[in-house]
Amino acid sequence: MNPETCMACGSSKFSIDPTSSERFCLVQCAGCGVGFTKPKPTREDLEKHYSQTYYGPENVKFLPVLEKIVIWMAKRRARWIDKRIRPRSRVLEIGCGRGVLLEALSHLGHECHGTERSDLAATRAQRIVGIKVYTDPLEQCGLRENYFDVVILWHVLEHLENPVPTLTHISNLLGPHGILIIEVPNVWSWQARLTGKHWFHLDIQRHLYHFSAQGLNKLLERNGFLIIKITTFSWEQCPFGALQSFLNCLGLQPQTFYKLLKRELSLPFSSKLFHYSLAGLSFLPATLLAGLESLAGRGGVIRVITQKQSAH
């Protein structure tokens, strides 16, 4: 990778973020703030991080209570999307994971298709009646051009090796005036700036790109999408992102609380109690920060609704 010019704004000035970790560093465009991870994580690195545990044992990602909350939030997100698209739309979600969002959209009457590279997650998604799931790389799925009304990239763009060709391909798959909905972590959010390399959503070993609102805007416009709406708050991502980032700053093992919720760690009861208590104490300040930063337009995520321009 190590591009000579920024894929979003074309600038050739980059700076290395001083908060970068030892092994990987965050290189950011001086023009628009879009960053990339250097050196590019190897395929082995990425595979290690997308291990079967990424989607949880038995494909249940979180503790049972949280799993219910996650499903409830996916339904809520589906209703949010449903209000912004036509009834009975043809929807494609790229990187659909276990298919929870598509399942909810399908119940709302939309025709749902998904792509997912993780076999385990795809297997779960494929079991859902009425959803077609493809496991090949996007370009090789044989999807019909000009067919889809809506394409969704939910916390996926930052993982892609080549976002620009993917956006071109998405544009071809979308029919005239098709909608593209994207959410990515916001590297220019207050929580990211305040907590630096401890920022939960930085995930520098897995995220190949790091977006600013300005940069994402430019990238989409350069690739034939018209921005309809851009916001920077998500109940699912922002308060928790701030909370886990605060805990990471305390010098504890990074992401411990998140790993406990995901059942990736088993700790003695006293240790669990300690982590849960700290998280409880951080909840209010984290939620407050998440609210304030988004009011200032600098929330923890960037959520964009765009429309394919007719010329493309």
Ligand SMILES: [Zn+2]
């Ligand atoms: Zn740039």
